[in-house]
Amino acid sequence: MSDEHKHSTNFSKAQVDPKNRMNDLTSREWLTFQKSWFVLAPQTLKDFILFFTKRQNAEGRASRIGIVRENAEALAPLIRALNRDAVIVEIGEEEAQLDYGLIDLSEQFPNEDSFAQTNEAWLARIHHFARRLKPQAYLTIFTRNRDAAGRLVPIAWQIGRSVSEFLSIKDEKIGCESEAGTLNTIGSTGKLSSGSLSSPITQQPETWTTKQDVIYCLNFRREEELASLAPNLSPSFGAQASLPAAVKMTALHPAQPSWFVPKPPPREKGVLLHPAKFPESLVIYFLNQFSREGERVFDPMAGTGSTLLAALSQNRAAYGIELNPQFQQIAKQRIEKFATNQLTFIAAPQWQIVNGDASAAQSYENLPEKFDYVLTSPPYWDMLRMKGAETQQKRKAAGLLQFYSEDARDLGNYDDYEDFLRTLVEIYERLAERLAAGRYMTIIVKNVKKKGKIYPLAWDLALALSRNLILCHEQFWCQDDLKLAPFGYRYAWVSNTFHHYCLHLRKEE
Numbered sequence: 001m002s003d004e005h006k007h008s009t010n011f012s013k014a015q016v017d018p019k020n021r022m023n024d025l026t027s028r029e030w031l032t033f034q035k036s037w038f039v040l041a042p043q044t045l046k047d048f049i050l051f052f053t054k055r056q057n058a059e060g061r062a063s064r065i066g067i068v069r070e071n072a073e074a075l076a077p078l079i080r081a082l083n084r085d086a087v088i089v090e091i092g093e094e095e096a097q098l099d100y101g102l103i104d105l106s107e108q109f110p111n112e113d114s115f116a117q118t119n120e121a122w123l124a125r126i127h128h129f130a131r132r133l134k135p136q137a138y139l140t141i142f143t144r145n146r147d148a149a150g151r152l153v154p155i156a157w158q159i160g161r162s163v164s165e166f167l168s169i170k171d172e173k174i175g176c177e178s179e180a181g182t183l184n185t186i187g188s189t190g191k192l193s194s195g196s197l198s199s200p201i202t203q204q205p206e207t208w209t210t211k212q213d214v215i216y217c218l219n220f221r222r223e224e225e226l227a228s229l230a231p232n233l234s235p236s237f238g239a240q241a242s243l244p245a246a247v248k249m250t251a252l253h254p255a256q257p258s259w260f261v262p263k264p265p266p267r268e269k270g271v272l273l274h275p276a277k278f279p280e281s282l283v284i285y286f287l288n289q290f291s292r293e294g295e296r297v298f299d300p301m302a303g304t305g306s307t308l309l310a311a312l313s314q315n316r317a318a319y320g321i322e323l324n325p326q327f328q329q330i331a332k333q334r335i336e337k338f339a340t341n342q343l344t345f346i347a348a349p350q351w352q353i354v355n356g357d358a359s360a361a362q363s364y365e366n367l368p369e370k371f372d373y374v375l376t377s378p379p380y381w382d383m384l385r386m387k388g389a390e391t392q393q394k395r396k397a398a399g400l401l402q403f404y405s406e407d408a409r410d411l412g413n414y415d416d417y418e419d420f421l422r423t424l425v426e427i428y429e430r431l432a433e434r435l436a437a438g439r440y441m442t443i444i445v446k447n448v449k450k451k452g453k454i455y456p457l458a459w460d461l462a463l464a465l466s467r468n469l470i471l472c473h474e475q476f477w478c479q480d481d482l483k484l485a486p487f488g489y490r491y492a493w494v495s496n497t498f499h500h501y502c503l504h505l506r507k508e509e
């Protein structure tokens with residue numbers, strides 16, 4: 001594996017840039033850390049400390065790093081070895097302020113009950129901890145989601161949402177566990193690098209699980225003002241009362257890795273026009289996990305038709321809706337070309353792509369009543385319209401489309417986040433009614449960053465949909481073919497978000 005996926009901690013002897021207010025790293029070391037996913041390694045904790053602190057703080061003394069007593073044995077010697085001061089933060093004590101805080105909760109809540117019992121106390125401790133941070137100082141919390149018989153217990157998301165009520169959440173990094181230190185890759189045929197794991201399903205999986213081999217590294221920043229701990233905060237931090245009952249556990253399918261890097265072949269010319277397309281190899285992997293030959297696959301926001309094309313290539317029937325007529329036409333032409341070249345088909349391939357609005361009932365009129373698998377990716381709110389996105393400037397220069405459309409019904413054109421989220425949830429809830437019982441829906445999405453603020457779209461969407469569907473484990477599609485940009489260099493942590501959530505939801509029998 002190239003070093004790019006690991007953080008580099010070969011602390012350079014290069015001169016410290018005097019304008020660098022955050023840390024003592026070179027621009028190259030800074031850039032490496034900015035990637036939003038990485039393979040966990042023995043030096044991971046050290047990397048966080050070196051990124052979020054200088055050896056000497058603004059007052060010219062050793063930086064003070066706050067930790068909790070549960071982590072003291074592991075962290076205090078490491079902090080001292082890096083010539084910083086380790087401060088164990090206890091409620092009730094008021095001491096000098098902290099330059100950074102690091103709380104490792106990754107093994108703290110092994111299950112739903114342990115979280116439900118201790119989360120309120122932890123939240124009070126984290127709030128106290130936040131009071132001790134200097135304004136502009138960062139706090140990193142390591143945490144995990146957990147399993148309850150095939151259902152996701154979203155502990156990391158709950159912590160992220162609750163702590164962001166008093167600290168600004170500044171994006172996450174996803175730490176990927178790998179025993180051999182190698183990447184999990186998906187080849188062009190949709191096979192995971194570890195072949196046996198991607199074997200197609202033979203029976204409908206009653207319970208589909210992952211190895212839960214990722215850690216969330218949530219980074220927060222203290223602002224001047226610190227909101228007090230709202231008395232009604234605990235319900236959102238605690239276990240959700242409304243989650244459906246646990247799924248019956250049957251080990252029909254081997255647990256999948258929670259993260260992977262698709263290695264797609266170069267994109268065809270026509271589809272380059274579309275600003276956000278997912279790799280067909282990824283679609284094939286999912287199709288093999290969640291559907292069987294001959295079944296009906298649907299994508300309500302089909303773009304240039306990746307889902308449909310991959311579905312047909314795997315002998316599934318393929319259906320889609322796409323709002324932009326230009327994309328719908330490209331999708332249609334790609335499928336027609338594929339269908340005419342396909343000599344192995346015994347029956348004519350079954351497919352249809354409607355040009356329409358996924359929110360409107362009439363778009364579904366001529367489509368099948370039920371689908372066996374839904375795989376889709378919405379616009380990531382109005383992310384494509386954000387100024388300064390480097391890839392957008394390049395697309396403009398190359399004469400490619402920067403936005404999906406100018407249509408007001410296009411979900412990528414909504415101004416208000418809550419409106420956007422509500423409309424999206426309504427579309428998926430309606431779709432859930434058309435999903436056959438016991439079957440799956442996969443949504444590929446990102447948390448969105450806008451003007452320095454995080455809108456946790458993936459978490460919000462999954463939690464809203466889990467009112468009616470069973471939320472299964474999430475997976476991460478990690479990208480390693482994009483160029484890192486030095487956002488925030490010298491003064492703030494801003495990640496290059498190169499991971500997408502793949503949210504899997506299941507309809508109850």
Ligand SMILES: C[S@@+](CC[C@H](N)C(=O)[O-])C[C@H]1O[C@@H](n2cnc3c(N)ncnc32)[C@H](O)[C@@H]1O
Pocket residue numbers: 274276277278279300301302303304305306307321322323324327356357358359376377378379380404405409410411412
């Ligand atoms: C992230 S892209 C999907 C890309 C697709 N998965 C692919 O690989 O080509 C989202 C798509 O949703 C479409 N879209 C936005 N609002 C829509 C709506 N209300 N109804 C149907 N499609 C919509 C956009 O035109 C865009 O092509």
